[in-house]
Amino acid sequence: MSLDLKSLELFVRVAALGAIGKAGAEFGLSATAATQRLQSLEAAVGTQLFHRTTRAVSLSTDGEIFLAHAKRILGDVEEALADIRPDPRDIKGELRIACSASFGRLHIAPHVTEFLDSHPGVSLQLAMSDSVIDIVEQGFDMAIRIGALAPSTLKARKLAVSPRILVAAPSYLETNGMPSALDDLKQHNCLAREDMRTWSLSAPDGSLHDVRTNGNFSSTSAEAITEAALSGLGIARKCTWEIAGHLAAGTLVPVLEDYTAAPFWQVFSVRPPSRLPPARVRAFTDFLETKFRKVPALCGE
Template sequence: MSFDLKSLELFVRVAALGALGRAGEEMNLSPTATTQRIQALESALGTKLLNRTTRAISLTTDGETFLSHAQQILDCVESAQASMSSSQQHVTGELRVTASASFGRSQIVPHVGEFLRLYPDISLKLDLNDSMTDIVERGYDLAIRIGSLVPSSLLARKLSPNRRMLVASPGYLERAGIPNSPGDLKNHSCIVLGESRNWSLADGSGNITDIRVAGSFTTNFGEAITDALLQDLGIGLKSVWDISEHLVTGRLVPILPDYTALPEWQIWAVRPPTRVMPLRARAFIEFFEEKFKTALNRG
């Protein structure tokens, strides 16, 4: 079995973009060369990685498994290259990062002082907002994003799982009762983020239940959901990092704890589509990846 790093990088880009031609263009490959490289990779692995139709390209089950390994290989190579050069390069310069307001304020800002003391020659510009900023157009080095990523030319590195759970206040549960199954949610007031009222929950065996929920309050701002929960207005779906304090104090309690909310979300560091990552961006990612290991998903 043999294949080169360029074929691995091509496969990762095809998976990210959902398009063979665009991935090939990024790497200055002709359509024929692009197809040949993917076919050679599949031949070397002895399995089909991509489902190809005239309209779309998607990963096979084996393709999804191999994708995580391919990303790890490329990250290791990139880390090795950075470590070889870091001894000769000083970590310096302006670092421009954007993140959602709630997450940035609670999970990034508290560690900024330590980060800048560790890297005193970095100048950090942190933009906190809840809009989906075009980081290439706006000149950002990194964006911290939560959820499922849509196909794009951006490069992404997973920093942490983003565990979510159903919660409510003791006051609401005393008044309305405790749901014992996903179906019981139809009889409760559910606080919804955005326009979607469809929730999906998976049990420990992987069985999925889809529920269309209803309630008297809907908002596009995550912190407003927390405020509404604390006012006994209903049941909400929240990231654990966002409500950990209230779980500890008992102001909010888990609902249906044996179920997992779908889709499962991740926390990503997203950067422009250049293979070489600035040392200051790598320093930020590695610093906060370590912080998130202990700070997130408790509860």
């Protein structure tokens, strides 16, 4: 007997619910009919998939192994159907995304409602942290990462560029003066992560200069450094997407405008090294890329 998709779907639901009757009802099957389907599936694969008692069912050792394959088969079929039926409403499944806290708050979270409204079959989990998450180990579908990517087997796609500039609050500059040359930075309070105290800056002629900075505040949080700069504590090196609103409002102003932090950082989507990404991953990646094109601070402008 050959395997059929409905039996695989029933098997997966029984494994999740631990009850044949309840799972069968979701498929419009009586408990007896559902049991017969499972028995036929076990006959087809040649092994017992469940341990049954009068109260519940649980996966056998072979059943646990088969469950992972069944989920993958059903997922592959779903993706194949989504590929030939491009309507966003045909895309289904949970989408788990990791990103930095500040970038997620400013440039991903505001668009979640629009994406989910146009993809009603998708549910989205957004994990925002300034720590780098191992998306393979922790089961994420994708991550948005900014900057240089470490060598890995992850599949990466560039979505935008992320220029970085030096900024400070007007109150800081009024008290401490505006730097006019790179060497002046050594006399200023520079706000940075402890592992990023040397700033590489690109001059108008394209030459690169490394400046070792000093300062009385550091943080692992990009947002904390922004807040410190806003309060007038010192000069910070920030991505333009982080501070575009503050620049427009004048609460932060550029410092040494002829210089930019080198190299330009880039915004990537990364995903596990599977041959074909799920349709929900492709859809969200395309969606973000379209949104980012409309943001001057993410286009190098």
